[in-house]
Amino acid sequence: MAITLKGFLRREVRPALGCTEPGAVALSVARACEELSDREHVAAVRVTVSSSIYKNGMAVGIPGANGAKGNPLAAALGALVGKSAYGLEVLKDTTEADVERARAWVDEERVSVVCDPGRTGVYVLSAVFTPSHKAVCLVSGSHDRVAKVMLDGQVVYEDQEISAHSGSSCGDDExxxxxxxxxxxxxxxxxxxxxxxxxxxxxxxxxxxxxxxxxxxxxxxxxxxxxxxxxxxxxxxxxxxxxxxxxxxxxxxxxxxxxxxxxxxxxxxxxxxxxxxxxxxxxxxxxxxxxxxxxxxxxxxxxxxxxxxxxxxxxxxxxxxxxxxxxxxxxxxxxxxxxxxxxxxxxxxxxxxxxxxxxxxxxxxxxxxxxxxxxxxxxxxxxxxxxxxxxxxxxxxxxxxxxxxxxxxxxxxxxxxxxxxxxxxxxxxxxx
Incomplete structure (x- = not known):
C-alpha cells in the first residue's frame, strides 16, 4: 500500500539538531546508556560505524560545542547528556560544562569510533561499558531508527521493521x-x-x-x-x-x-x-x-x-x-x-x-x-x-x-x- 502524504511527512520531514551522522552516533550511545542503572560510571564507549557515517562525522561541528567537531565528541556527549527520546535532537540539552567533560573523555581515550569499511549507509553499533555491565545499541536503516538494544548479551528491544534497501529510508520506499x-x-x-x-x-x-x-x-x-x-x-x-x-x-x-x-x-x-x-x-x-x-x-x-x-x-x-x-x-x-x-x-x-x-x-x-x-x-x-x-x-x-x-x-x-x-x-x- 502506497504511503499517504501525511505518513510521508511524518517519516521523512523531521526536526534535526546538528549533522545527522554524528547525531546518529550520539543517539545510539545515549540509547545504550539508558539501559545502565550506573550510567555515571561508564568506563568506555566503543562505536563501530559505516564508511558513510565515519566520513560524514569526522569534521563537522557538534551542536552546542562552540565549533568542536567529530564523531568521538558526539559519542561522549551521547553518553553524558544524550536523551534518545529527543530523536535527532538527542543533544539539545548540551551545556558548555558537558562539552568540557566530553573533551576530557576523548582525550583520555575512553571513547573510540572506528570504521567498518564493509558497511555502507546508516550503521552505528555502540557498546558502552561499566565495571559490571555492557549495553549495546544498533542504529541502522535511517538516522533515528533504533534497530536493536542489548544488555549483558540479552536483547531488550528489537525493531522488526527492516528497510527493503540497505541504507535507504524506512519510509520513502513506499x-x-x-x-x-x-x-x-x-x-x-x-x-x-x-x-x-x-x-x-x-x-x-x-x-x-x-x-x-x-x-x-x-x-x-x-x-x-x-x-x-x-x-x-x-x-x-x-x-x-x-x-x-x-x-x-x-x-x-x-x-x-x-x-x-x-x-x-x-x-x-x-x-x-x-x-x-x-x-x-x-x-x-x-x-x-x-x-x-x-x-x-x-x-x-x-x-x-x-x-x-x-x-x-x-x-x-x-x-x-x-x-x-x-x-x-x-x-x-x-x-x-x-x-x-x-x-x-x-x-x-x-x-x-x-x-x-x-x-x-x-x-x-x-x-x-x-x-x-x-x-x-x-x-x-x-x-x-x-x-x-x-x-x-x-x-x-x-x-x-x-x-x-x-x-x-x-x-x-x-x-x-x-x-x-x-x-x-x-x-x-x-x-x-
Missing part, C-alpha cells in the same frame, strides 16, 4: 514508482500538513539568519554572498541557503527541518521554495504545496541514491526537489516540473560528497541556486533533448541512471575520501 503518482499526492494536503510544512520554513530561516548575522556562529559565507548579490533573487536564495548550512555545519544549537534524513537536504528543499514563494506573493497554501512537492521529489531521487551516498545528495536530490517546488510556484505542470528536475540532474549528478563539514554550505548554495535557474528555464518551456548523458526518454529511468553512476561508477569513492581524511587528521595529531 513512494509510488511513477513520478506522476508522486505528484498526485499533493491533492492529499490538508491544513495540518500545510502548517507543519510552513513551520519548517520558520525553523530553517531562523538558522539562516544566524549565518547572515555575522555573530561568530558560522564562517560567514552566506553573508559574503548576500553582500555581493545586489538584490539578485537567485543570489539571495544562494546566500540564504549557504548561511543556514554554514551555521549548521559550525554546530549552532538550533534545529532545522530535515528532508530524507538530512538537515542540509531540508535546507535545500525548503528555503529556495519559500523565498521564491514570498517574492511571487504566493499564498501560504501555494507555498506549502510547493514545499510538499519539494520534499516528495527529494525523496523520489534519494530513495534510489541511498540514504548516504558518494554523491552530494544536498545538491543532486534536494536540488532536484527544490527545482520541482519552485517550478510549481512558477506555474509549471508535472511535465515542466520533471524538466526542471532533469536539468539539475544533468548539471550536478557528479558532485562529490567528501564528508560533512563547513564546505557543505557551498554545495547547498550551489544546489539551491542551480535549482532556481532550472525552475525558471523549465517554467518558460525549455527542456533538454533526450536521451543525452544520464538522461533517458523516461524521467524515472533518468533518476535510475544517476543512481547507477552513484552506486557502480563511484563504488570506491568513500574509501578514497576516508583515506585522505585519515591521513589529514593524522597530520593534525589525531583529529580536531
Amino acid at each position: 513512494l509510488p514508482e511513477s513520478y506522476a503518482d508522486v505528484f498526485a499526492m499533493l491533492e492529499q494536503m490538508d491544513l495540518e500538513d500545510q502548517e507543519f510544512l510552513l513551520r519548517g520554513v520558520e525553523m530553517n530561516m531562523a538558522v539562516a539568519e544566524v549565518g547572515l548575522s555575522g555573530d561568530g556562529r558560522s564562517l560567514g559565507m552566506g553573508r559574503c554572498i548576500m553582500d555581493a548579490s545586489n538584490g539578485d533573487l537567485g543570489l539571495r536564495i544562494r546566500a540564504t541557503a549557504t548561511a543556514a548550512a554554514d551555521s549548521r555545519m559550525w554546530g549552532v544549537q538550533m534545529p532545522v527541518m530535515s528532508s530524507a534524513g538530512s538537515g542540509n537536504h531540508g535546507i535545500t528543499a525548503i528555503l529556495p521554495v519559500a523565498i521564491l514563494g514570498d517574492e511571487l506573493g504566493c499564498s501560504r497554501e501555494q507555498i506549502a504545496r510547493a514545499l510538499a512537492l519539494s520534499h516528495l521529489s527529494t525523496s523520489f531521487v534519494k530513495r534510489r541514491l541511498g540514504r548516504l551516498s558518494p554523491v552530494c545528495g544536498c545538491s543532486v536530490a534536494a536540488g532536484a526537489g527544490a527545482a520541482a517546488g519552485m517550478c510549481l510556484l512558477l506555474g509549471g505542470d508535472v511535465q515542466r516540473v520533471q524538466s526542471a528536475m532533469e536539468m539539475v540532474l544533468a548539471n550536478l549528478a557528479g558532485m562529490l560528497c567528501d564528508g560533512a563539514k563547513e564546505s557543505c554550505a557551498l554545495k547547498v548554495g550551489t544546489g539551491s541556486h542551480e535549482a532556481y535557474l532550472a525552475a525558471r528555464m523549465a517554467a518558460s518551456g525549455l527542456s533538454l533533448c533526450k536521451p543525452q548523458g544520464v538522461l533517458s526518454c523516461a524521467f524515472e529511468a533518468s533518476v535510475e541512471n544517476v543512481a547507477k553512476v552513484n552506486q557502480d561508477g563511484m563504488r570506491d569513492v568513500d574509501k578514497v575520501i576516508i583515506g585522505i581524511l585519515d591521513r589529514s587528521f593524522a597530520g593534525l595529531g589525531g583529529g580536531v
